[in-house]
Amino acid sequence: MSNQEIVGKRPLQVLEKIRENLERLNEKIEVMIELQKHGRKDLQPPLSDAPLDVMTLLSLPDHLRKTAMTLCRMGRATANEISEQTKRARAVESAYLNQLVIMGYLKKERNGRKAYFFVDRESQG
Amino acid sequence: MMIMGKIVAVHSYKGGTGKTLLSINLAVALAEHGKKVCLFDLDFRAPSLATLFKIEKSECWLNDYLNGTCEIDKALLDLSDKVHNSGKLFVGLANPATEAIRDMSAKDRKWEMRALGRLLALRTSLLNDKGFDYLLMDTSPGLQYSSINAIVSADLVLVATTFDRSDVDGTRRMLRELYDLFEKKTEVVLNKVLDASSKAGKEEITSKVNDVYQVPLLGIVPCFCDILKAKGGIIFAQEKPDHPFTRILEEMAAKIDKMA
Numbered sequence: 001m002s003n004q005e006i007v008g009k010r011p012l013q014v015l016e017k018i019r020e021n022l023e024r025l026n027e028k029i030e031v032m033i034e035l036q037k038h039g040r041k042d043l044q045p046p047l048s049d050a051p052l053d054v055m056t057l058l059s060l061p062d063h064l065r066k067t068a069m070t071l072c073r074m075g076r077a078t079a080n081e082i083s084e085q086t087k088r089a090r091a092v093e094s095a096y097l098n099q100l101v102i103m104g105y106l107k108k109e110r111n112g113r114k115a116y117f118f119v120d121r122e123s124q125g
Numbered sequence: 126m127m128i129m130g131k132i133v134a135v136h137s138y139k140g141g142t143g144k145t146l147l148s149i150n151l152a153v154a155l156a157e158h159g160k161k162v163c164l165f166d167l168d169f170r171a172p173s174l175a176t177l178f179k180i181e182k183s184e185c186w187l188n189d190y191l192n193g194t195c196e197i198d199k200a201l202l203d204l205s206d207k208v209h210n211s212g213k214l215f216v217g218l219a220n221p222a223t224e225a226i227r228d229m230s231a232k233d234r235k236w237e238m239r240a241l242g243r244l245l246a247l248r249t250s251l252l253n254d255k256g257f258d259y260l261l262m263d264t265s266p267g268l269q270y271s272s273i274n275a276i277v278s279a280d281l282v283l284v285a286t287t288f289d290r291s292d293v294d295g296t297r298r299m300l301r302e303l304y305d306l307f308e309k310k311t312e313v314v315l316n317k318v319l320d321a322s323s324k325a326g327k328e329e330i331t332s333k334v335n336d337v338y339q340v341p342l343l344g345i346v347p348c349f350c351d352i353l354k355a356k357g358g359i360i361f362a363q364e365k366p367d368h369p370f371t372r373i374l375e376e377m378a379a380k381i382d383k384m385a
Contacts, residue, residue, distance in 0.1 A: 051234045051238040052238055053234045053238040054241060054270065054273040055237075055270070055273070057307075058273075058303070058306060062306070065306065069277070069308075072245065072277070075245075119238075121242040
């Protein structure tokens with residue numbers, strides 16, 4: 001690898017890192033916007049491990065139920081994959097998914113740049 | 126494009142509206158049309174398919190599958206010898222033992238959430254991998270956990286109802302406050318109808334149903350004394366191919382098969 005290539009790669013990595021951080025920041029802002037929009041009443045005190053059973057699904061506000069139902073069917077998905085099913089914007093789904101994570105109904109896992117959401121059905125307790 | 130099978134849940138607000146009669150005969154009618162059909166008894170509070178198919182023992186029950194203690198293969202019984210042509214019919218049964226009923230009614234939310242996961246997984250294991258065309262689920266009446274799990278898992282929900290007042294009221298409420306929330310494709314089957322013989326009578330009933338429930342009407346089943354006389358001992362779609370009840374069920378099966 002020539003010197004020039006190494007020098008050329010550095011800024012790319014830095015940019016990549018900045019982009020990653022910006023995306024995370026974005027997600028957090030999206031959640032905050034959603035919380036503002038729907039008021040804090042949607043949000044129960046954060047639960048670490050709340051079961052997403054059908055009665056819970058029924059009690060969710062409509063906008064969150066649609067997202068939660070779609071994820072239930074798909075098992076594990078990114079905000080992008082959910083938005084393809086629900087025909088809503090990716091940013092909107094991302095906000096709803098993160099909100100469901102805060103409520104304790106979903107789990108989130110990062111794999112490289114992608115964030116996967118899933119229902120943790122097999123955990124004990 | 127891959128053609129995928131369909132999951133159909135049969136539900137009602139009240140008991141005794143004909144869910145089980147409808148489920149069995151639709152399953153048999155679809156199998157008689159050459160389809161590969163699986164019929165589930167998800168009425169864990171009052172299991173009935175074991176009796177109706179005269180089966181006393183099963184290696185595994187659906188209770189065990191939902192408990193995560195057996196694979197779905199072991200809970201399926203092959204009844205294809207009851208079908209007259211190349212169609213296939215399998216059943217999964219609810220354990221009718223009193224102890225099992227008690228056990229199922231004492232499950233917590235976490236268990237019900239896992240059970241929903243296992244029902245949702247059937248789309249892959251039964252429809253995709255085993256090539257079933259239909260999975261029909263007979264359920265408990267009303268807002269039971271097991272029934273709502275079945276509704277959430279299904280592509281189509283058939284609601285059996287009668288002209289009984291409390292049933293009409295409850296069904297209407299249930300459609301709005303339960304089904305609408307899940308955005309489920311729903312059709313109504315009107316059972317035990319007294320004046321369904323004339324064309325005008327049928328039209329009147331159809332528009333009345335559309336008015337009251339605002340969902341499509343899949344079929345009208347008249348009140349047949351023959352069904353009462355059979356005391357649940359005859360599967361009409363299998364043993365009485367020329368009976369008007371069988372004809373009506375076949376029409377409904379054909380309609381379901383044509384749906385996208």
